[in-house]
Amino acid sequence: xxxxxxxxxxxxxxxxxxxxxxxxxxxxxxxxxxxxxxxxxxxxxxxxxxxxxxxxxxxxxxxxxxxxxxxxxxxxxxxxxxxxxxxxxxxxxxxxxxxxxxxx
Amino acid sequence: xxxxxxxxxxxxxxxxxxxxxxxxxxxxxxxxxxxxxxxxxxxxxxxxxxxxxxxxxxxxxxxxxxxxxxxxxxxxxxxxxxxxxxxxxxxxxxxxxxxxxxxxxxxxxxxxxxxxxxxxxxxxxxxxxxxxxxxxxxxxxxxxxxxxxxxxxxxxxxxxxxxxxxxxxxxxxxxxxxxxxxxxxxxxxxxxxxxxxxxxxxxxxxxxxxxxxxxxxxxxxxxxxxxxxxxxxxxxxxxxxxxxxxxxxxxxxxxxxxxxxxxxxxxxxxxxxxxxxxxxxxxxxxxxxxxxxxxxxxxxxxxxxxxxxxxxxxxxxxxxxxxxxxxxxxxxxxxxxxxxxxxxxx
Numbered sequence: 001x002x003x004x005x006x007x008x009x010x011x012x013x014x015x016x017x018x019x020x021x022x023x024x025x026x027x028x029x030x031x032x033x034x035x036x037x038x039x040x041x042x043x044x045x046x047x048x049x050x051x052x053x054x055x056x057x058x059x060x061x062x063x064x065x066x067x068x069x070x071x072x073x074x075x076x077x078x079x080x081x082x083x084x085x086x087x088x089x090x091x092x093x094x095x096x097x098x099x100x101x102x103x104x
Numbered sequence: 105x106x107x108x109x110x111x112x113x114x115x116x117x118x119x120x121x122x123x124x125x126x127x128x129x130x131x132x133x134x135x136x137x138x139x140x141x142x143x144x145x146x147x148x149x150x151x152x153x154x155x156x157x158x159x160x161x162x163x164x165x166x167x168x169x170x171x172x173x174x175x176x177x178x179x180x181x182x183x184x185x186x187x188x189x190x191x192x193x194x195x196x197x198x199x200x201x202x203x204x205x206x207x208x209x210x211x212x213x214x215x216x217x218x219x220x221x222x223x224x225x226x227x228x229x230x231x232x233x234x235x236x237x238x239x240x241x242x243x244x245x246x247x248x249x250x251x252x253x254x255x256x257x258x259x260x261x262x263x264x265x266x267x268x269x270x271x272x273x274x275x276x277x278x279x280x281x282x283x284x285x286x287x288x289x290x291x292x293x294x295x296x297x298x299x300x301x302x303x304x305x306x307x308x309x310x311x312x313x314x315x316x317x318x319x320x321x322x323x324x325x326x327x328x329x330x331x332x333x334x335x336x337x338x339x340x341x342x343x344x345x346x347x348x349x350x351x352x353x354x355x356x357x358x359x360x361x362x363x364x365x366x367x368x369x370x371x372x373x374x375x376x377x378x379x380x381x382x383x384x385x386x387x388x389x390x391x392x393x394x395x396x397x398x399x400x401x402x403x404x405x406x407x408x409x410x411x412x413x414x415x416x417x418x419x420x421x422x423x424x425x426x427x428x429x430x431x432x433x434x435x436x437x438x439x440x441x442x443x444x445x446x447x448x449x450x
Contacts, residue, residue, distance in 0.1 A: 056304075060302075060304045060307065063333060064307075064309065064331060064333060065231045065232065065237060066234075066236070066237045067409065067412065069412055069413065069440075069442070071412075072442065073134075073442075073444060074132045074133060074134055075134035075136050075444050076134060076136050076138045076442060076444045077131075077132075077133040077134060078133035078134055078135040078167065078170060079134070079135050079136060079137065079138045079165050079167045079173070080138060080140070080165070080442065081133065082135075082165075082167055082170070082173045082207075082209065083138075083140075083163075083165050083173060083175060085209060085215070086173065086175075086207045086209070086215055086217070086263070087230065087231070089215070089263050089264055089265055089275040089276070089277065090265065091212045091213070091264070091265045091268050091273070092209070092211065092212035093212060093268070094268075095209075099131045099133045100130065100131050102133070103131045103132045103133040103134070104131060104132065
């Protein structure tokens, strides 16, 4: 059963607005949280993960599905790596290693 | 109009937040909004019927700080066929929203996703579908298993990595989708999970997906898959087996970059030779995303990377069914783009 066109558009607008509002609030809250949070000592496990080179993370994860790009502009690296973290289910440590490798 | 106004506001807010990269201060990574995606033009001949298929799949990435990402992929795919079999090409462009989701990168183990998201089932829907990634342009015969009704869910998803060491990493995704008839947000009521383990030393990933389809009629869908890129040779092997109430099948695909050819290496290193074998068998009459006849489809593909982001694609497949055997040809090109949407802040 299809919804009437006008009603569907209203639903779409409301849904997108709600998602954006949640994203806006979430972005602000967690950006602030990170700024205010005192640095904590990394665990042994995270130190082990941190030692993994960004190049290794890049070759192990990006190349699993597609030919890795030769160049990514540093201006967009953070955004692209965020997207890839979601798509490839990367850990925070892998994301950091990739950022250090792609935009040192 | 309202949506455009909203989009412009969102772009401004993204620019505002792009400077809040407090935890990546040691890098020069920028968080500008990005327009990415792929485009292509495929000439397809299926059983003697030619079809022209131009396609653009823009992906919009709007980061809000370094923990929240708003992302969406649309598709504009054309289908043009000859009028009355030998006249002019005529057809139309089909616009569609593949996904529109907000991602909250909560911590190292969890990413919370809300909105319309690609169904994390098997290898194809989430990873191999983009036109610039796909080795074969046609989706596998069993693609409909676990991805009904739209290849996406509307609701929430939790995904990430459970455990990670030097020797392995375990990844997961779990989701719930509501039933939706809203235009461009259509989805079936489903719930399910995907889990995989990856061994980096061998470049092997083994995974499984389970889905409970909750719209009538309620059924289970399952998939098992493997992905292998041996470190010594430029080979990419992927395989998946799918089971559903309506049918079952498998596909196995291997792609080899000819970079080890000793002659004319600068030419051959950009060339990929691939093969795929797939079979699908209907159960309980098939349909609902599964072919209604037992189908076998072996094929080969030859793709050439002119540049890293631009390639010529070609493939030949032979499809066997009890009703008719047909040849399927595809020739065309694909292009990948990544463009910043805003000038960098000083």
